[in-house]
Amino acid sequence: KEPGSSIAIGRNCILCSADYSNPIGLNHRTVIRTLAGGANITIGDDVGISGASICAMSSVTIGNEVMLGVNVQISDTDFHPIKPEGRRFNKNSADIGTAPTVIEDNVWVGANSIILKGVTIGKNSIIGAGSIVSGPIPANCIAAGVPARVIKHLDVIE
Numbered sequence: 001k002e003p004g005s006s007i008a009i010g011r012n013c014i015l016c017s018a019d020y021s022n023p024i025g026l027n028h029r030t031v032i033r034t035l036a037g038g039a040n041i042t043i044g045d046d047v048g049i050s051g052a053s054i055c056a057m058s059s060v061t062i063g064n065e066v067m068l069g070v071n072v073q074i075s076d077t078d079f080h081p082i083k084p085e086g087r088r089f090n091k092n093s094a095d096i097g098t099a100p101t102v103i104e105d106n107v108w109v110g111a112n113s114i115i116l117k118g119v120t121i122g123k124n125s126i127i128g129a130g131s132i133v134s135g136p137i138p139a140n141c142i143a144a145g146v147p148a149r150v151i152k153h154l155d156v157i158e
Contacts (some may be wrong), residue, residue: 005093006036006057010045010064017051022070024111026051040152055079058098069129074115076101097141104139113148124156 009015009032015129016022018042031053032041039056043049044064044116052068054060068074080087081095099118102141103109107121121127128144128151137143142152155156 001037002037002039005034005039005041007032007034007043008109009043012045013043013047013049015049022050024070027071028057031055040046050122052132056101057096059100060102061100062103063107063123065106066103067108068107069111071112072115073113074101074103074109076116076117110144116122124154 001061011091015030015061019026023070028051030049033055034041035055039058041054041056041060043062044066046060046065050070055077056076056150060074060076072122076098078087078097079157080082082097097117101115101117102120103120104123106124109127112129113127113133114132115133119133121133122139124140125137126142127133128142131144131148132146133148135147137148138150139158140154141150142154143150
């Protein structure tokens with residue numbers, strides 16, 4: 001955790017980091033990391049995480065009752081500048097793209113999916129395994145693919 005940043009994890013969360021904790025197997029332990037002062041990671045209640053990586057330079061918010069499949073990656077940053085000059089060594093946050101990433105309540109993100117910066121995934125939605133989510137996903141649907149696209153709308157009784 002970076003100085004001046006915050007990480008808040010809700011009640012009854014399960015963070016799996018042992019390779020035997022998921023039948024698919026984990027590539028690594030769960031990583032929850034802020035990358036800059038002022039960054040915030042908020043994880044709601046009753047969330048399950050299996051060997052995921054969650055990194056925030058500004059803000060990552062995960063709602064209640066979310067399931068993150070094995071080896072999911074969630075970030076709010078490009079990690080490096082887009083412009084090529086000095087890309088490898090430039091750590092100036094002003095040159096690195098960031099945008100808040102939000103996963104709303106009761107979302108299931110399938111194994112090995114990647115959620116990129118600026119994405120919002122609406123409540124009750126499912127992200128198919130191996131998907132790369134680069135844009136908004138509405139509530140109550142299934143999205144999958146590279147890039148992820150809505151493939152089905154769910155009938156949800158609220």
